[in-house]
Amino acid sequence: MNQPFTCGEVFERLQDYLDRELSAEEIAAVDAHLENCTMCSGEYRFEANVLRYVAQNLAEVPVPADLNDRLSSMLKAA
Amino acid sequence: MNPQATFESLLKPHQEVAYRYAFRLTGNADAAMDLLQDAVLLAYKAIESFQPDSNFRAWFLRILTNRFYRVSQQNKRHQTESLDDAPDLYLYDQAARLGHTMEGDNPAAAILEKMDQETVRDAIDRLSDDYRTVAIMHYLTAMPYEDIAVALDIPIGTVRSRLHRARKQLQVSLWQLAVDRGLISEEINS
Numbered sequence: 001m002n003q004p005f006t007c008g009e010v011f012e013r014l015q016d017y018l019d020r021e022l023s024a025e026e027i028a029a030v031d032a033h034l035e036n037c038t039m040c041s042g043e044y045r046f047e048a049n050v051l052r053y054v055a056q057n058l059a060e061v062p063v064p065a066d067l068n069d070r071l072s073s074m075l076k077a078a
Numbered sequence: 079m080n081p082q083a084t085f086e087s088l089l090k091p092h093q094e095v096a097y098r099y100a101f102r103l104t105g106n107a108d109a110a111m112d113l114l115q116d117a118v119l120l121a122y123k124a125i126e127s128f129q130p131d132s133n134f135r136a137w138f139l140r141i142l143t144n145r146f147y148r149v150s151q152q153n154k155r156h157q158t159e160s161l162d163d164a165p166d167l168y169l170y171d172q173a174a175r176l177g178h179t180m181e182g183d184n185p186a187a188a189i190l191e192k193m194d195q196e197t198v199r200d201a202i203d204r205l206s207d208d209y210r211t212v213a214i215m216h217y218l219t220a221m222p223y224e225d226i227a228v229a230l231d232i233p234i235g236t237v238r239s240r241l242h243r244a245r246k247q248l249q250v251s252l253w254q255l256a257v258d259r260g261l262i263s264e265e266i267n268s
Contacts, residue, residue, distance in 0.1 A: 011166075015242045019216075021223055046170045049186035050249065055217040057198040061098040064111070071093060071118055075082050078119055 004032035010040050018047055085122050092135045093118075095219055096142060102202065102214045103146050113149065117142035136221065136228040143211055143230060150207055164246035172253055172264075192261045193252055201251035209244035216241055 005013070005026075010033045016022050017030050034041045064070070079087070096117070101110035121128075121141045128137050165171070173189045202210060215226055223241075227234045256262040 015245065016238070019223070019241075021238070043167060043170055046173065046186045047167070050169055050190065051217075051245075053186065053190045053193075054198055054202075054248065055220075057195045058102055058202065058214060058217045059098060060195060061101045062107075063094050063097050064107070067093060067097060068090065070111070071089070071115070072086060074115055074118065075086065075122060078122060 005029045007040055018051060085125055088134045099214060099218050113146055117145050133225055136225045139229040140231055164250045168249040193256050197255045200255055201248050204251045205244055209240050212237060212240040213244040
């Protein structure tokens with residue numbers, strides 16, 4: 001079984017962990033650390049919530065109801 | 079199926095996210111529609127260069143992004159801004175200073191609930207184009223770094239570094255804008 005990461009090792013990988021860009025082994029090692037480290041777990045949850053909040057806000061764009069029709073008409077005329 | 083129908087069947091699953099991406103890049107509905115329509119026409123004319131077993135979304139967003147850069151250069155928008163390196167976990171540190179970081183399942187709620195959509199949008203707009211495109215694409219599409227690299231025609235390592243730096247700078251801007259607008263007080267216990 002792999003050794004859990006230290007706080008520093010988790011900190012270095014936090015952004016990639018949030019983006020699910022780590023290997024399965026690294027994810028397991030980060031998971032193991034977060035389960036036992038209140039400080040890192042708090043930082044992780046905070047960062048995850050910030051990311052989610054920004055993503056939700058950016059996604060709130062009203063899409064024109066006739067978007068498909070407009071693109072289709074344009075392509076027909078092309 | 080005729081060529082137009084084939085192209086539309088490829089485009090349709092991605093056109094709404096492409097519109098949202100264009101909207102966030104340009105900042106308004108008319109410019110977003112113009113950008114999307116330009117990109118659709120360019121993609122339609124270049125469809126023979128698309129490899130059927132590759133990622134259509136990444137391919138199309140590359141065309142849209144390149145078109146945005148072209149228009150953006152013409153308008154000289156966001157081209158000269160530099161991105162100074164910002165500290166890690168900036169919002170967390172600010173929240174910790176105010177004693178808000180350990181509150182329930184969403185420790186960021188006390189800070190984030192005071193930041194409105196306009197503040198988030200303006201914080202994104204403060205990024206230079208290279209960082210903004212990576213950040214918006216990442217947040218809107220949740221595409222992996224590999225696909226974003228294809229869409230922006232840059233190495234995966236560049237996606238990672240730009241995204242991480244953009245994210246840090248975004249947190250600084252969010253905080254500064256929220257303070258400047260009186261949404262958040264920097265005073266402890268206020």
